[in-house]
Amino acid sequence: MKKNEAVRLKDKEKTKAILIKIGLYTFLGIWALIVLFPFYWMLLTSLKSYGAYNSEMIPKLYTLAPTIENYLEAFSAVPLGSYLTNTVIFTVITTALMLFISIPAAFAFARMNFRGKDILFTLFLALMMIPNELVIITNYVTVTELGMRNSFAGLILPSVMSVFYIYLLKENFAQIPDQLYYAARVDGTSDFKYLMRVVLPISRPTIITVAILKVIECWNSYIWPSLVTDTKKYYLVSVGIQQIRESGFGRENIPAMMAAVVVVSLPLIILFLVFRNRIMEGVARGGTKG
Amino acid sequence: MENRNLRAWLYLLPAMLFLGVFLVYPLIDVFIYSLEEGYNFASGTHFGIGLYNYGYVLRDPYFLQALKNTFILVIITVPLSTVIALLISTALASIKPLRKLFQTVYFLPYVTNTLAVGLVFMLLFKQTPYSDGFVNTLLGIFGIAPIDFIDGPYAAKMLVLSLYTIWIVMPFKILILTSALASVKDDYYDAAHIDGTSRTRIFFRITLPMISPSLFYLVITGFIGAFKAYSDAVALFGTNLNAAEMNTIVGYIYDMLYGDGGGFPSYASAAAIILFVIVLTVTVINLLVSKKKVHY
Missing domain, CATH: 1.10.3720.10 (MetI-like)
Structure with missing residues (x-):
C-alpha cells in the first residue's frame, strides 16, 4: 500500500517534469521561429517570380517554382x-x-x-x-x-x-x-x-x-x-x-x-x-x- | 627615461590624433554650435550667442513628436525586451539538448543589417491594395480585420516599431543573461534542493538576486540604446519620418543636419545636447536605483 503510493507520487513527479520540458521547448521553439521567420520570408520571396508573387492575394508559405531571375534583376537594375x-x-x-x-x-x-x-x-x-x-x-x-x-x-x-x-x-x-x-x-x-x-x-x-x-x-x-x-x-x-x-x-x-x-x-x-x-x-x- | 617617454607617446600618437579630430574637438564644438544663434552653414557666420536654438527646438512640433515617439518606444521596449530575454535565458538554462542550437539561432539578429531586415518586417506587416500581407492574414484567422501597420493608424505603426526594436535588441540581452545565469554557482541550487525549496522561490530568492548586476546593466544599456532609436524606424517607414509621424530624437537631429529640412547644425546640436541630457538623467536615476536594489 505504502509502496504503491510512493510509486504513484514518483510517476506524478515524472509527468510534471515532462510537461515542464514540453512547455520549455515549445516556448523556446516559438521564439526561434520568430527569429528565423523573417529570414525564411526574405529567401522565399526572393525565389518567387514577379508574376507569381503579385498574384498571391494570400501570401503563400512556400513556392513550387523557384527562380533566380530576381537575383539577376537585383544586380542589373540597381x-x-x-x-x-x-x-x-x-x-x-x-x-x-x-x-x-x-x-x-x-x-x-x-x-x-x-x-x-x-x-x-x-x-x-x-x-x-x-x-x-x-x-x-x-x-x-x-x-x-x-x-x-x-x-x-x-x-x-x-x-x-x-x-x-x-x-x-x-x-x-x-x-x-x-x-x-x-x-x-x-x-x-x-x-x-x-x-x-x-x-x-x-x-x-x-x-x-x-x-x-x-x-x-x-x-x-x-x-x-x-x-x-x-x-x-x-x-x-x-x-x-x-x-x-x-x-x-x-x-x-x-x-x-x-x-x-x-x-x-x-x-x-x-x-x-x-x-x-x-x-x-x-x-x-x-x-x-x- | 626621456627616450622611453617619447617612444610611448609615438605609439599613442595616431590614436590620439584620430580621437582628437573626430571625438574630442567635435564634442567641444557641438556645445559651441548649440549656442551660436542664426548660424549660416554656407558662410559659417552667426550673429549672436544664447539659448535661442534650444528654445526653437523645444517649441518645434516635429521635435515634440519625436520626443513623444522616443519616450513611448523606450517605455514599451525596455521592460518588455528585458522580461522576455529573462524568460528565454531562464528557459535556456534549464534545458540541455539543443541549447547550443537555440543560442546560435537567437543571436542571429545581432549580425543582420537593420535596414535590410527592416524591409522584410515592413513587407510582413504592410497592407497593399492587392494583398493584406502575412501578418494581417494571420490575424484574419482570429477574426481581426486587416490593419495597415506601415501607413495606417499611429498605434499600429508604433506597435510594429516596438516589435522590430525588440526583435533587434533581443540577441544582446539573451546573450548577457545566459552568461550571467551560467555563472551562478551550482552550490546555491544544490542547497536549495536539499531544503526542498520550490522552483519559483529558487528563481526569486537565488537566481534573480545573483544575476541582478547583469540585469541592471541591461536596463541601463537598454535605456541608452532605445533613446537613440533611429535606423529601425527608417527601415520600416522610410527616410521621411516626419511625414510618417514616426520620427525619433536622433532622426530629428539628422533631419536638421541634412536632408529635406536640413542645413541647421545649430538646431541639430541643441537637439543632440537635449538628448544627451535626457539619457544622462535616466542613466543616473538607474544607477541610483541599482545601488539600492542590486546585490553585488
Missing part, C-alpha cells in the same frame, strides 16, 4: 554589385586602420611606462561614454568643409576609432606575463620587435575578435554613410537598400528587393556561423548594439 564593392572596400580599410592605430596605443597603455599614463588612460575611458550623436554633427561639417563628401576618405576617417577596442586589446595585452617582456629586454629586443614577435601572436584570438566586431559594425553602418554620400557611386549596402526601398525597381518589384536583401545579409550570416563562438564571446565581454 548597382547592387557596386554597393557591395564599396562596402567591402570601406569595411576592409576601416578595420585595418583601426587595428593599425589601436594595437600600438593598447600596447603603450599595457606595457610601456610614461608620464601621465594613468590620467591619459582614464581620459580614454571617459571618451567611451560619449554618444556618437554628439560628435557626428561637427564631423559632418568638417568633412563637408574639407570637400570629402562622396569619397572613401570621408566615409572611412571618422569611422575608424572605437575607444572600446583599445580598451579590450589593452586588457588582453596586460595579461601576458611580465617575465616574457623582461626576458626579451635582457636579450636586447626592442619594444617594437617584442610587440610584433610576442604580443601579436599571443593575442591573436582577441585581435581577430576585435576585427570581426569591427567588420560587423562597418558592414551594417547606416547613419554616417547616409549623411556623407548622396551619389550611388559611393553608396554602401545599407544606404543602397534604403535607396532600393524608396525608388529602386519602380518600388513594385518586391521579389527583386528581397533578392537584394538576401545578398546584403548573407556575408555576415556566413561570417557569424563560422566565428559564432568568438563573436558571442566578444559581444558578451562588453559590446553593445547601436
